[in-house]
Amino acid sequence: MKHINSIVENGMKKSGNIGCGECQSSCQSACKTSCTVGNQSCRNRDEKINTPKKPLL
Amino acid sequence: MTHSFSFKYHERVYYFVWDKESGSLHNVDYVAFLVVKNRFGEQMSDQEKADFAQLDKTLVDEINAELDVLVADGVLDSPCNITLKHKSVGEIKALCLNICYDCNLRCRYCFADEGTYHTSNREYMSLEVGCKAVDFLIEHSGKRQHLEIDFFGGEPLMNLDVVKGIVEYARGREKDSGKIFSFTMTTNCILLSDDTINWLNKEMSNVVLSIDGRECVHNEVRKTPNGKGCWDIIIRNAQKFRKVRGDGQYYVRGTFTAKNLDFSEDILALNDAGFDQISIEPVVTDIPDLAIKQEHLPKVLAEYEKLAEEYIDRRKTGKWFNFFHFMIDLEGGPCVIKRLTGCGSGCEYLAVSPKGEIFPCHQFAEVDGYKMGNVFDGDIDMDISHKFAENIVTNKPDCQNCIAKYYCSGGCVANNLNFAGNMQTPYSISCEMMRKRFELSLAIASIEGAEQE
Numbered sequence: 001m002k003h004i005n006s007i008v009e010n011g012m013k014k015s016g017n018i019g020c021g022e023c024q025s026s027c028q029s030a031c032k033t034s035c036t037v038g039n040q041s042c043r044n045r046d047e048k049i050n051t052p053k054k055p056l057l
Numbered sequence: 058m059t060h061s062f063s064f065k066y067h068e069r070v071y072y073f074v075w076d077k078e079s080g081s082l083h084n085v086d087y088v089a090f091l092v093v094k095n096r097f098g099e100q101m102s103d104q105e106k107a108d109f110a111q112l113d114k115t116l117v118d119e120i121n122a123e124l125d126v127l128v129a130d131g132v133l134d135s136p137c138n139i140t141l142k143h144k145s146v147g148e149i150k151a152l153c154l155n156i157c158y159d160c161n162l163r164c165r166y167c168f169a170d171e172g173t174y175h176t177s178n179r180e181y182m183s184l185e186v187g188c189k190a191v192d193f194l195i196e197h198s199g200k201r202q203h204l205e206i207d208f209f210g211g212e213p214l215m216n217l218d219v220v221k222g223i224v225e226y227a228r229g230r231e232k233d234s235g236k237i238f239s240f241t242m243t244t245n246c247i248l249l250s251d252d253t254i255n256w257l258n259k260e261m262s263n264v265v266l267s268i269d270g271r272e273c274v275h276n277e278v279r280k281t282p283n284g285k286g287c288w289d290i291i292i293r294n295a296q297k298f299r300k301v302r303g304d305g306q307y308y309v310r311g312t313f314t315a316k317n318l319d320f321s322e323d324i325l326a327l328n329d330a331g332f333d334q335i336s337i338e339p340v341v342t343d344i345p346d347l348a349i350k351q352e353h354l355p356k357v358l359a360e361y362e363k364l365a366e367e368y369i370d371r372r373k374t375g376k377w378f379n380f381f382h383f384m385i386d387l388e389g390g391p392c393v394i395k396r397l398t399g400c401g402s403g404c405e406y407l408a409v410s411p412k413g414e415i416f417p418c419h420q421f422a423e424v425d426g427y428k429m430g431n432v433f434d435g436d437i438d439m440d441i442s443h444k445f446a447e448n449i450v451t452n453k454p455d456c457q458n459c460i461a462k463y464y465c466s467g468g469c470v471a472n473n474l475n476f477a478g479n480m481q482t483p484y485s486i487s488c489e490m491m492r493k494r495f496e497l498s499l500a501i502a503s504i505e506g507a508e509q510e
Contacts (some may be wrong), residue, residue, distance in 0.1 A: 001123045003089035004074075007503050008387045009132045011080030012396075012463060022203050023391050025151035026240075026400045027418075027469075040395070041386045043203070056071055056507040057086045 005057050020044070059097045059134055060460040061090055064500035066366055071500060072190045074133070077460050081132035082387060082499055092120040097134060114343055137457075144398045144405075144446040146439065148199035151401070153207045153408040153419045156220055157181040160211040161247050162287060165278045166312060172211035174379070174423040180411040182214045186432065187223035190409045193432040195234045207241045209408075209419055214248040224260050234256045243267065243310070247287065249294035256300050259295060266295045269311035270337065271321020277316060278347070296331055307334055308381065314340040314347040319463065321364035328371065328378045336381030340492055341472050349486055358493045365497040369504060385464070385498040396450070399466030403429075403445025407437075417445055420471030445470065445480075453481045461495040 023043045060075045067238040067443070074083040085093065094101050101109065127133035159179035160172030173179060179418040190294055191206070198204055206227065208220050220242070227238045234470075243259065243265040268291050269275040276286025295309060309332045313320035320337055327335050339349050339357070349357065368380055390396070400406055403417035410422055413432040421427040429438040450456050450467040459465070468483040468491075478482040 001126070003086050003092075003120050004123050004127065005084040006127070006132065007073075007082040007084055007506070009081045009130070010077070011082070011387050011390065012078070012393060013080070014388050020392070021150060021201050021405070023395055025181065025205050025406050026395075040391045041389050042391055055510050056084045056503060 003057070005055075058458055059093060059099065061085075061093050062097055062496045062500075063090070064362075064365070064497065064504075066369060066500075069411065071504065073268045073496075073499060075460055075496075075499060076133050076135055077462055078137050079132050079135040079461065080387070080390075081127075081135075082434060082503065083127070083133070084503055086202055087097075088116060089123070090122045092117055092168075092400070093124065096121065110367065127199075129171045136503060137451075138189055139393065139397065139451055141394065141397055141449065141451060143443075144401065144449055146404050146446050147197075147318075148405060149197040149407060150201050150203075150405040151205035151207065151407075151492065152194050153209050153406070154187060154190055154223070155408060155410050155419060155422055156187070156208050156213040157216040157409055158214055160245070161215060161281070162212070162245050163280050163282050163284075164313060165280075166340045166347050168420065169422070170342065174410075176423055177452060179211075182409075182411040182413075184218055184219050184222040184226075186409070186411065186413040187219055188226045188415060189432040191223060191227045191230060193415075193435060195236055195408075196435065197231060197437070198236060201233065202237055203239065204236050205239045205241065207243070209243055210245045212245050212247065213242055214244050214253060217219075217248070217253065221256070241265070245287075246291045246294040246298070249298055251297070254294075254298050254301050256429060257298070258305060263306040263308070264298070264302070265308045265310045265336075266291075266298060267311065268292065268295055268327065269308050269313070270317070270320065271326045274313075274317045274323055275311075278312075278314065279447055292330060299331055308336050309334065310338070310339050310381075312338055314342075315349055315353055316347065317354055319360060320357075321360050321367065324364060325367060325371075328387065332510060333378040334381075335378055337489070341469075341487070342486070351486065354486065354489050357490060360498055361490070363492050365501055373508075374504065382494040383494075383498045384500050385502055387502055390464075393463075396463040396466060398449050402470055403442055403448075408495065417441065418471065448480045453483065455483055455488075459492065461491050464495055465491050 062073055064071050071396055072085045072087055074085055074093050089106055095109055157171050158176055163171045194204055213220055239262040240260055241263040242261050245267045256287045269279055272288040275288040281287055309327050324335055324337050340347055342348050368383060406418060408419040408422050409432060415429045416422045416427050429441050430436050448470055450462055453467040456462050456467045468481045468487055472484045473480050473482055
C-alpha cells in the first residue's frame with residue numbers, strides 16, 4: 001500500500017480470549033503497584049511490552 | 058469506529074489511524090489521514106476540510122481502494138463482536154491487606170483520610186488476621202495458581218513485623234496449597250532502613266515508592282504530622298532502595314495536582330535523580346486548590362505531549378526510563394476477558410481491613426454498604442460481588458465509542474462512583490487524560506519501533 005502502513009493488525013485477536021486468570025491483577029485507580037490494563041502483557045508471553053518494528057510514513 | 062490522530066516529534070508530524078475493535082494501528086500519510094477522516098465521519102478542522110477539498114479525485118479513489126482492503130480484512134472500521142456481559146465471580150486472585158490504618162505522613166490529597174480510612178482509631182492488623190487472610194485467599198482461589206498479596210496502608214512499614222510474619226506464613230503454605238504468592242508493597246519511604254530495604258528486595262516482587270517529584274512539589278502536599286516537608290528523607294531512602302533493587306521491579310509513584318500542572322518536570326526530575334521506572338498520576342480529589350478541573354485539561358494534555366517528545370529522546374540515551382502510562386503492549390497485551398473486566402475489584406480482587414473485614418477494594422475500605430464479610434467467617438456477600446461483576450466495559454454506555462475502551466476498561470469503579478454517581482459512568486476528566494496518554498503511547502511505540510528497524 002502506498003499511503004497506509006499497518007503497524008499492528010488485529011492486536012485484539014492476538015491477545016487471545018483465554019482468560020486463564022493468571023495475569024497480574026490491575027488497579028484502575030493506579031494507586032497501587034499493579035498495572036492499569038493498558039500496560040500489561042500476558043503472563044504466558046515471553047516477550048513483554050512489545051514494540052512493533054516498522055518504518056513509518 | 059476509526060480514530061485518526063497526529064503526533065509531532067521534532068518538527069516531523071506523524072499520522073495514525075486506530076481501529077479500536079480489532080486493535081489495529083495504521084500509520085498513514087497526510088492525504089490518507091484526510092481521506093480516512095472524511096470517509097468515516099471524523100471531525101475535521103477548517104484547514105483539513107480545505108486541504109481535503111483540494112485533493113485530486115484519482116488520488117482519493119486510490120486511497121479509498123487501499124482502505125477498502127483494510128475494511129474487508131477486518132482491521133479498519135471493524136464491528137464489536139464481544140458479547141460478554143459480566144465477570145466471573147467466586148475465585149479470588151489478589152488481596153490488598155490494609156496492614157494498618159495509620160501513617161507517618163499527612164498528605165493533603167490522601168483518599169484514605171491520611172491513613173485512617175475515616176475511622177476513629179488508627180488500627181493495626183494483627184498477625185492472626187493476616188494469616189487468616191492468607192488462608193481465606195487460598196481457600197477462595199479455585200484453580201488459580203498465582204496469587205497476589207499487596208501490603209498497603211496507611212503506611213505498611215509501620216507494621217513491618219506483621220508484614221514479615223504474613224509473608225513467612227504464606228510462603229509456608231505454598232507447598233501444601235500448590236499456590237505461588239507474589240507480594241507487593243506501597244511505601245512512603247520514611248521508614249526504609251538498610252535492613253528493611255534488604256528484606257523488601259528479597260521478598261517483594263514489586264515495590265512502589267511514593268514521591269511526587271521535585272522537592273518543592275513534594276513538600277507542598279506530602280507533609281509530616283508536624284507539618285514539615287519530607288522530600289530530603291524520602292529521596293535519600295528511595296535512592297538507596299533503587300541501588301539495592303538493581304533490575305528488580307519497582308516504581309517511583311507520584312501524584313500531580315492543580316499546583317504542578319507542569320508535572321513533566323517532576324517526571325524528568327525523578328529520572329534525573331536516578332529512577333527509571335516512573336509513574337505520576339493525576340490527583341483524584343475534590344479539594345478545591347488541588348483538584349484537576351476541566352479548565353486545566355488543555356495544559357495537562359499539552360504537558361503529556363511535551364513529555365512524550367522528551368521521553369523518546371531520553372530513551373535513546375543513558376537516561377532511559379519507563380513512564381507507566383506510555384507503556385503499551387500492542388501485540389501481546391492481556392487477554393480479551395482481562396481487557397473487559399479491568400481490575401476485578403469485588404470479584405477477583407478484594408481488600409482486607411486491620412480487623413479482617415472484607416471490602417471490594419482498598420478504595421471501598423470502610424465505606425458504608427460495601428462490607429462483604431470477614432476473613433474469619435470465610436463467607437463473601439455475593440450480592441455485592443455480583444454488583445461488581447456487572448461492571449465491565451461493554452456495560453458502560455460512555456465507553457463504547459472510546460478509543461481506549463480495551464486499554465482502560467472503563468476507569469476506576471470508586472472514582473466513577475465518587476464523581477459520576479454510579480459505577481458505570483466514567484469520570485470524564487480522567488477519560489480525557491487517558492485518551493491523550495493512549496494516543497501518545499501508540500505514537501511512541503510506532504516511532505521507537507521504526508527507529509529500531
